[in-house]
Amino acid sequence: xxxxxxxxxxxxxxxxxxxxxxxxxxxxxxxxxxxxxxxxxxxxxxxxxxxxxxxxxxxxxxxxxxxxxxxxxxxxxxxxxxxxxxxxxxxxxxxxxxxxxxxxxxxxxxxxxxxxxxxxxxxxxxxxxxxxxxxxxxxxxxxxxxxxxxxxxxxxxxxxxxxxxxxxxxxxxxxxxxxxxxxxxxxxxxxxxxxxxxxxxxxxxxxxxxxxxxxxxxxxxxxxxxxxxxxxxxxxxxxxxxxxxxxxxxxxxxxxxxxxxxxxxxxxxxxxxxxxxx
Amino acid sequence: xxxxxxxxxxxxxxxxxxxxxxxxxxxxxxxxxxxxxxxxxxxxxxxxxxxxxxxxxxxxxxxxxxxxxxxxxxxxxxxxxxxxxxxxxxxxxxxxxxxxxxxxxxxxxxxxxxxxxxxxxxxxxxxxx
Numbered sequence: 001x002x003x004x005x006x007x008x009x010x011x012x013x014x015x016x017x018x019x020x021x022x023x024x025x026x027x028x029x030x031x032x033x034x035x036x037x038x039x040x041x042x043x044x045x046x047x048x049x050x051x052x053x054x055x056x057x058x059x060x061x062x063x064x065x066x067x068x069x070x071x072x073x074x075x076x077x078x079x080x081x082x083x084x085x086x087x088x089x090x091x092x093x094x095x096x097x098x099x100x101x102x103x104x105x106x107x108x109x110x111x112x113x114x115x116x117x118x119x120x121x122x123x124x125x126x127x128x129x130x131x132x133x134x135x136x137x138x139x140x141x142x143x144x145x146x147x148x149x150x151x152x153x154x155x156x157x158x159x160x161x162x163x164x165x166x167x168x169x170x171x172x173x174x175x176x177x178x179x180x181x182x183x184x185x186x187x188x189x190x191x192x193x194x195x196x197x198x199x200x201x202x203x204x205x206x207x208x209x210x211x212x213x214x215x216x217x218x219x220x221x222x223x224x225x226x227x228x229x230x231x232x233x234x235x236x237x238x239x240x241x242x243x244x245x246x247x248x249x250x251x252x253x254x255x256x257x258x259x260x261x262x263x264x265x266x267x268x269x270x271x272x273x274x275x276x277x278x
Numbered sequence: 279x280x281x282x283x284x285x286x287x288x289x290x291x292x293x294x295x296x297x298x299x300x301x302x303x304x305x306x307x308x309x310x311x312x313x314x315x316x317x318x319x320x321x322x323x324x325x326x327x328x329x330x331x332x333x334x335x336x337x338x339x340x341x342x343x344x345x346x347x348x349x350x351x352x353x354x355x356x357x358x359x360x361x362x363x364x365x366x367x368x369x370x371x372x373x374x375x376x377x378x379x380x381x382x383x384x385x386x387x388x389x390x391x392x393x394x395x396x397x398x399x400x401x402x403x404x405x406x407x
Contacts, residue, residue, distance in 0.1 A: 095392050132393060146284040152392070176291030184281060186290060191281040 001140075001160045001278050003198060004030040007046020008270040010170070010204045010218065010257050018246035023051070023272020026071040027240065029200065033160050037138040039166050041156060042066055046272065047075035058087070062137045062210030064130070064144075066094040066169060067153035068104055076105070082223050090137075092146070094152040095129040102127045129156055145271050147277040148172050148188035148216035157192040163278045166196035166233070169240045174223040175215060181230040186270050193231040198278050200270065201227065203238035206253060221257055228265060235266040236275070285391050286398055287308065293400075301386075301401035303356055307332030310398065319403055321376025332357070342371040343377075355386035359399035363388050369406060381406045 007025030015024030025045030033039075038054065040047065040063045044203070054061070061081055066072060081087045093101045102118065105127070109118040130144035130219075144154040147168060155168035166189075172182035173188040184190045193199050205213060205222040210220035221238065228236040241250055254269040269276070279285075286302065290311045293300040297384070299316035303309050309330045317323050320339065332351065341349040349370050351357055358366035365387040373379050386401040 097392055132395070146392075148284060150289065176288075176295055178294065186282060186287055188281075188284055188287050 001034060001158070001163060001165070002030075002032040003038075003165055003200075003278055004032075005046075005200075005237075005239075005274045006030060006050045006240055007042075007044040007268055008241055008272050009044075009071075009243060012137050012243040013071075013074070018248075020269060022241055022245075022250050022269070025272060026074060027066075028075060029167060029244045031140070031158055031165065033139045035139055037140065038062070038277075039064060039137065039140060039158060041158075042072045042160045042169065043074070043079060044071050045075040045078075048078040051078065053078035056084070057081070060088040060138070061203040062090045062092065062253070064142070064156055065091065066155065066167070066218045067094055067149065067151055068108075069151070069170070071171075072106055072109075073105070074166045077109055077116060082125070085122040088121050088126075090126045090128060090143075092128045092130050094146070096152050100127075101129055104122045114202035138213055138233070143192060145192050147150075147192070148175055150215075153217075155189050156249070157196065158160045160278075164196050164198075165195035165278055166199045166201075166231070168193065168199075168201050170217055171202045171222075171227075172215070172217050172219055173227050174219065177210070180223055181226045184230060187230060189227070190231060193227070193233060196231065196233050196277055198235045198237065199228055199231065199233035200237045200239045202240045203240045204240050209242070221253055225257065225263060225267075229262070233265050235268060236263070237270045237274075237276070239269045239270040241270070282310070283391060283395075283397050285389055288300045289389060289398075289400060299403040299405075301331065301356065302398060303360065303401070303405070304398040305360065307357070307360055316403060319374065319380065319405055320372070321374030321378060321381065327375070331380045338375070339372040342373075344369060344371075348375045355384045356399050358386045359386035359401075360396070363390070363396065 007028040027042040029041040030044030031039040057225035106118045141159040143157040147155045149170045158165045202219045203221045204218040205220045293313040299319045302311040323378040336351040367385045369383045383404045389397040391397045
């Protein structure tokens with residue numbers, strides 16, 4: 001499968017000349033199966049540009065949401081295929097004990113926050129709660145598990161054949177753990193990410209920043225690397241960059257991380273537009 | 279060994295940070311964890327006992343009712359929380375692994391995850407005068 005990053009920024013879009021290389025759009029990742037099947041992971045502002053590349057197509061699109069924080073759904077109403085009458089689109093999201101996915105998404109896709117109502121979208125739209133067990137979408141096998149992040153939030157493991165991508169863009173597995181990493185069975189996200197060929201993981205903060213933001217649901221680069229080591233990831237992509245981190249800052253974080261020499265895997269700073277063969 | 283459910287992981291992390299004795303068991307009744315305050319109450323470190331079956335841990339602490347008779351396993355608050363899916367409270371005596379008898383109050387409640395999955399139960403203990 002081929003994986004493309006359309007948005008790598010966390011929390012808030014951060015466009016501008018100072019973020020031109022790593023990108024300013026919020027979370028969105030395209031996953032293409034070998035036969036062309038399309039999965040989209042999250043609907044941050046990056047999904048708008050992805051939508052222009054599939055304009056006018058007829059293939060089914062499955063959009064997998066990790067959670068419904070604004071930075072992961074803000075681009076949804078600007079995803080062109082939603083306005084194509086012949087298009088079949090499935091949106092999958094984490095379950096809630098109280099409201100179904102349609103009701104929760106409609107809070108955003110309705111006035112006064114958005115002019116078009118979810119029910120008025122012309123495509124063939126189906127919404128699903130992600131099931132607790134492994135499920136299949138076309139050629140992909142998908143696993144979704146709740147992970148440590150405020151609210152109902154899942155991470156995903158996408159497999160095609162014997163290759164796997166783990167996607168945990170918002171994840172704080174070190175929360176409350178005295179000596180992170182803990183044992184695998186007590187580590188949030190372990191089963192999703194173990195032995196992944198490509199791990200895309202939250203690395204929003206520096207160690208110093210994290211001390212002031214414990215419990216906000218995101219990881220320091222240090223903890224993200226410890227998690228990647230624990231799960232034996234083969235390639236690690238840092239993701240969900242803090243909106244205050246410009247390109248120069250992200251370069252410094254990347255250089256400092258490499259200088260430790262701790263990584264037992266390929267260390268990749270997530271940049272908008274980057275593609276990976278898995 | 280596969281990863282525990284996130285709800286159990288978060289419960290363990292919370293228990294690790296609290297100053298009140300807490301027991302965490304999974305849906306089968308197996309003891310998954312007890313925190314440091316519980317270690318003091320029970321007279322043994324969790325790292326030494328590790329995970330135990332419900333039969334093991336309910337026998338190990340030899341619960342005795344206020345009338346002096348043994349408390350059957352099914353009457354313990356954690357057992358009620360697991361099997362009847364409701365909160366329960368009981369005062370009884372235990373003999374810690376250090377051999378010292380203590381009177382404790384125990385409150386337990388079930389942990390129910392999304393989709394009505396029973397994930398386990400939590401017991402909170404107070405040593406009573």
